[in-house]
Amino acid sequence: MxxxxxxxxxxxxxxxxxxxxxxxxxxxxxxxxxxxxxxxxxxxxxxxxxxxxxxxxxxxxxxxxxxxxxxxxxxxxxxxxxxxxxxxxxxxxxxxxxxxxxxxxSWAQHPQDRWFPARDLSHAAELVPVLGTRAFLTIGRQGVSAFAEVSGVSFLVRSIDPPTGAMPAPHELILARGPFDVESERELMRRRGIDVVVTKSSGGDQTYAKIVAARQLGLPVIVVERPxxxxxxxxxxxxxxxxxxxxxxxx
Missing domain, CATH: 3.40.50.720 (NAD(P)-binding Rossmann-like Domain)
Structure with missing residues (x-):
């Protein structure tokens, strides 16, 4: 019926x-x-x-x-x-x-963006130590364990809820929900000495400020491509x- x-x-x-x-x-x-x-x-x-x-x-x-x-x-x-x-x-x-x-x-790359595309999270983990030693990991709570074995890099990890699985060492965890603004993102990266950003190609406005902040600071951004x-x-x-x-x- x-x-x-x-x-x-x-x-x-x-x-x-x-x-x-x-x-x-x-x-x-x-x-x-x-x-x-x-x-x-x-x-x-x-x-x-x-x-x-x-x-x-x-x-x-x-x-x-x-x-x-x-x-x-x-x-x-x-x-x-x-x-x-x-x-x-x-x-x-x-x-x-x-x-x-x-x-x-998906987000469109700006001419001043320094983007490094990654096929998946494992590929992104391989790229991190090539590009920096202090990484801002903003991929959500799932998949952080892909970076657990990366050596020579300290991570600032941000997600809404605590990540599941193994965490990279050393790391600092920030629990926060967007939207974020460019000024605060830029200040966060400066204050924490970030020299590489890792993100998924999520699109949307909620977290795009980190892309703009990285662009303004001239930082490389590892962008994980969508499945x-x-x-x-x-x-x-x-x-x-x-x-x-x-x-x-x-x-």
Missing amino acids: HNARPRVLVLGGTGEGREIAARLADSVDLEVVTSLAGRVRDPRWPEGEVRVGGFGGAEGLAGWLAENDIRALLDATHPFASRITANAHLAARTCEIPFAVCQRP PAPEGVESFNSPSAAAAWLESTVT
């Missing part, structure tokens, strides 16, 4: 996910459920119905989609949440429902386009 309004699931936890939920909160044509992984202790809550916690991989997600009569699935998770994206793609195919991805655009999206999947780089796709897909 179908719901009066078609239900759609948004895999959120990002600003894009919150904006999509807000845009569709008053929709008379569809009902939006936002899923949060529950990995952040104090998440920013989206509007509308929210589900917190994992699904148990692609199979568990497919079962939940079927049980809850979900008509379309939109992945608006972090650009580096590749496992979630792959599971979502497979679950949507299993349930034969429309699937799309909404990802913010590739599943082939043949429809993709949007704006919440408005993604929200419009959901409405047009199920109504």
Whole structure:
């Protein structure tokens, strides 16, 4: 038995996910459920119905989609949440429902930026000691362990929640949530003697200030490239386009 309004699931936890939920909160044509992984202790809550916690991989997600009569699935998770994206793609195919991805655009390199692209976190860890001895590691809490064996470098690690797994030695940990401003980022790097910055190519405005600060200080920035999206999947780089796709897909 179908719901009066078609239900759609948004895999959120990002600003894009919150904006999509807000845009569709008053929709008379569809009902939006936002899923949060529950990995952040104090998440920013989206509007509308929210589900917190994992699904148990692609199979568990497919079962939940079927049980809850979900008509379309939109992945608006972090650009580096590749496992979630792959599971979502497979679950949507299993349930034969429309699937799309909404990802913010990557940052564009400025002519004065000193960027060093890295294929992944392991590659970034190899580059760090080549470029500096005092690294500002701003990649979130997951993946910090990739730098645990780097020698000859001290790390300033910043994340919202404490990282999981092994930590580099020596290191100093700062727990903070963006947005950050350029002046404070520049002062932080100066005060701590930072000579190389490590970041993911996350995009968005929340943490872009570190890129500008590094540019102004002439610091090298190791930029970890995004994992590739599943082939043949429809993709949007704006919440408005993604929200419009959901409405047009199920109504």
